Amino acid sequence: MQKHLHYFPSLIALLLIISSCQQKTTVWQGQAPISVVPTETLPIQLQLKDHFDVGRGIVVSNTFEGARMNGVALTRDTLLTVLISPENAPINPSPWYAFSLVAPEEEKITLKLTYSPGSFHRYYPKVSRDGKNWVNLDTAAYRLILPEDTTARPIAALLRLNLSPDTLWVAAQESVGTGPVREWTTKMAEKPHLKRQVIGQSHEGRDLDLLQIGDPDSKKLLMIMGLQHPPEIPGYMAMQAFVETLAGDSELARRFRQNFTTMVVPMVNPDGVAHGHWRHNRGGVDINRDWQNVHQPEIQAVQTFMQQIERENGAKFYVAIDFHSTWEDIYYTVNPELKGNMPGIIPEMIAASGRDLPGYEPNIRPSPGSGNSVTSNSYFFHAHGAEALTYEVGDNTPRDFIREKAVAMANRLMEGMLER
Ligand SMILES: [Zn+2]
Known part of the structure; x- marks a missing residue:
């Protein structure tokens, strides 16, 4: 068995502990309260990237961008155990995984996904034969392993996979690496009324792209952001549908663009996406806790851009939306008693879009008190007066509903803002 083990030397103990794990797992209930944490750069654990030949010609790889797999072992010739651990700790548990597998011949294997x-x-596993088009793994090929306390979250999952000489990709969500996001951004920028610019660089020097939708000299602005947290692909999908609606060919969208210009940063944390991080940037920090401290280059770039355009163009941000995902669909809004540049527009938009979707009751959570905290939402409102929204999509919200909801929301927002 020894020759079939491949791991970071420091992780052997973890792998052994986890494979015989009987201990109870902490229950994590919904979104943890937002707390002020230090956001100075911290070290992260980089993955050992390789094509791991685990025996019998089966090769498991984490060499591609966005991959995460921290250890793998083939035991009893039939069970492939994979260990997934985060870039550093403490960290919110968004246990992203992505890896690929090949075998010399067609065969079925059982893969056990384990965590530090x-x-x-x-995350419900997605599989792909080309690394681009993803489907949910068949439910019959998926089983959760629960801890002794069966009300706690699953400690592992068993996946039945069909291996073959053609690569099979397995991932936590259906977009892996920065490539698909850049492709989308490039395609959007080809539209005549859109412009792409670079507003800064990440820790590792990746460009932070910004799409500008509408008249560049407009003084009435919106801000939209996505992917502060790398695994939050459902939130990114909502952002895509929302932005495509604002940039679309409808009469409403055209009229809207004559009056308002939308600034979009689709991927605020490209390093985290590229490294397959659970949550942090390359500085080892949750950047959605850095909006007051502003230690991280990604947040500095967005803030500098917003402050500059306000100052130089005499422009104003009326609305700002940051897209995320979590356990369920939630809209985190500013305390309704606080008035920004367009009071009431966000709750109105949410309520109106709810009326468009029969049977859907939007889950709104206004911040209590002044809501002045370390997140983007708070920064948008307190530094710019923008009516701010953290738009959270559930991990497993059906993908067509994510789109439908975001399109309704974008249309209602445009109508509402034009009526003011
Ligand atoms: Zn998030």
């Missing part, structure tokens, strides 16, 4: 202590299995 304190974490658990969260």
Whole structure:
């Protein structure tokens, strides 16, 4: 068995502990309260990237961009155990995984997804034969392993996979690496009324792209952001549909663009996406806790851009939306008693879009008190007066509904803003 083990030397203990794991796992209930944390750069654990030949010609790889797999072992010739651990800790448990597999001949194997202590299995596995088009793994090929306390979250998952000489990709969500986001951004920028610019660089020097939709000299602006947190692909999908609607060919969208210009940063944390991080940037920090401290280059770039355009063009941000995903669909809004540049527009938009979707009751959570905290939402409102929204999409919200909801929301927002 020894020759079939491949791991970071420091992780052997973890792999062994987890494969015989009987201990209870902490229950993590919904979104943890937002707390002020230090956001100075911290070290992260880089993955050992390789094509791991685990035996019998089966090769498991994490060499591609966006991959995450921290250890793998073939045991009893039939069970492939994969260990997933985060870039550093403490960290919110968004246990992203992505890796690929090949075998010399067609065969079915069982793969056990395990996680470092304190974490658990969260994301329903997606599979792909080309690394681009993804489907949910068949439910019959998927089983959760629950801890003794069966009300706690699953500690592992078993996946039945069909291996072959053609590569099979397995991932936590259906977009892996920065490539698909850049492709989308490039395609959007080809539209005549859109412009792409670079507003800064990440820790590792990746460009932070910005799409500008509408008249560049407009003084009435909106801000839209996505992917502060790398695994939050459902939130990114909502952002895509929302932005495509604002940039679309409808009469409403055209009229809207004559009055308002939308600034979009589709991927605020490209390093985290490229490294397959659970949550942090290359500085080892949750950048959605850095909006007051502003230590990280990604947040500095967005803030500098917003402040500059306000100052130089005499422009104003009326609305700002940051897209995320979590356990369920939630809209985190500013305390309704606080008035920004267009009071009431966000709750109105949400309520109106709810009326468009029969049977859907939007889940709105206004911030209590002044809501002045370390997140983007708070920065948008307190530094710019923008009516701010953190738009959270559930991990497993059906993909067509994510789109439908975002399109309704974008249309209602445009109508509402034009009526003011
Ligand atoms: Zn998030």
